[in-house]
Amino acid sequence: MVLVKNTSMENYKMALDTVECYSKIQNYQFILAYDDDFVCEQKDKFFRRHCVVAHLLPSFDAILFLDADIGVVNPRKRIEEFMDEKIDLMFYDRYYNWEIAMGSYIVRNTVYARDFLRDFANFYFKLPHAFHGTDNGAIHIFLAKHIFSPNDIAVLNCEKMYNNSNNFKDLFVYEACVRTLLGASTDFGKIRIVKKGTGWVRDDWIDSGMWNPEIDFMLHGWKTKSMRTFQGNVLPKQMNKAIWYNPLAGPIDLKKCSPSNSTWEYDPRLIGDRFEILENHRDLWETVAVKEMEAMSKMAALLKWKPGKKKAKA
Structure with a gap:
């Protein structure tokens, strides 16, 4: 994890504690790095963090x-389950749109x-003077130029769309352009873009905070300020993106985290039926496919x- 100076640690305590505990359970090294400790001149913190990873x-x-x-919800899964000796970089496809996510990746x-x-x-x-979407937006044209010829007409057309981007709607159109170039493939030489539902992390809100140990490993969106107390019953349906429920029954005690103690206590109300x-997820992906x-x-x-030039209304 890469943080900027003066980051509120309390706002990420739950996520940080679960990842650190998981690292101890699986004998991984947990690294919490601050970007100002490295020679990275990018003024955008989102690009700067990838510079830090390259240094580490x-x-x-x-x-x-x-x-x-x-945060980690299932500490019994291992990172190696998602790795391939032939692949150097693994990205994942977001669940709720067609964007390649930059909030997590595996790199050899x-x-x-x-x-x-x-x-x-x-x-x-080299970012355009447009609504570029920082690293999440930029990775698409960067990959297109990396995988195909930078002078390919189709790539240049996607780049023109990127340069013309004025808002999120435009950005998603440009990203759809790049995803059209990539097609249904997942592997591009030493790069893999993991398909929806086969990666190591997904957004917590997609299933109203529900999860299942057979299919889930990590969940995204665990900020302390947006955590709410769970009441009543829920179904695995999409909810407000700005809130989440704690799937654990109590706090993480880092002193007790070890390979011999991988059992966490969960709120049983949030352990959902795998099929449901x-x-x-299937219903969501069908909706996303239409929007794409x-x-x-x-x-x-x-x-x-x-x-x-003034745009015509869509």
Whole structure:
């Protein structure tokens, strides 16, 4: 995890404690780094963190990078379950849209991976004067240029859309352009983009805080200020993105975390039925697929639009 100076640790306590405890249980090294301890000149903190990971990587076989609000819910899963010897960088496909997420990825200590992270961190200096969506937006065109020829007409068209982006709607249209180039493939040389439902982390709100030990490992969105007290019963359906419920029955005692003590106490009301959770995911993905197609239908308009010119209403 990479934090900026003066980050409120209390706001991420639950997530941080679960990840640290998990690391002790599985004999992984837990690293909490501050970006001002490294020579990284990117002014955008989101790009700066990838520069930090590139600095840290030579000291380890591999790194699982995590946003500070990602917590472990199932400490019995291992990171190696999601790794492949042939793959150096593993990203995941967001559940609720078609975006490649940059809040977590698995990276091996190879020259290829280190160069990729450094180059991507420095892509900050090439960002367009547009609504660029920081690292989450930039990774799409960066990958397109990395995987295909930078001068490929299809890639250049996606880049033009990126340069014309003026808001989130535009950004999602541009991202749909890149995902169209990538197609249904998951592997691109030494890079893998894990399909929905097969990665190591998902957003907590998608199932109203419910989870299942057979399918879940980590959950995203655990900020102390947005945690709410769970009352009554819930179904695995989408809820307010701004809140979450604590799946644990009590606080994490880091002194008790060890390979011989991997049993956590859970709130049984939030352990959902596997079939019902997967059915909810399937329904969500069908909705996302339709929205992605709608975004694709707007690509030509975004491609033709010129900054300073008033857009026609969609």
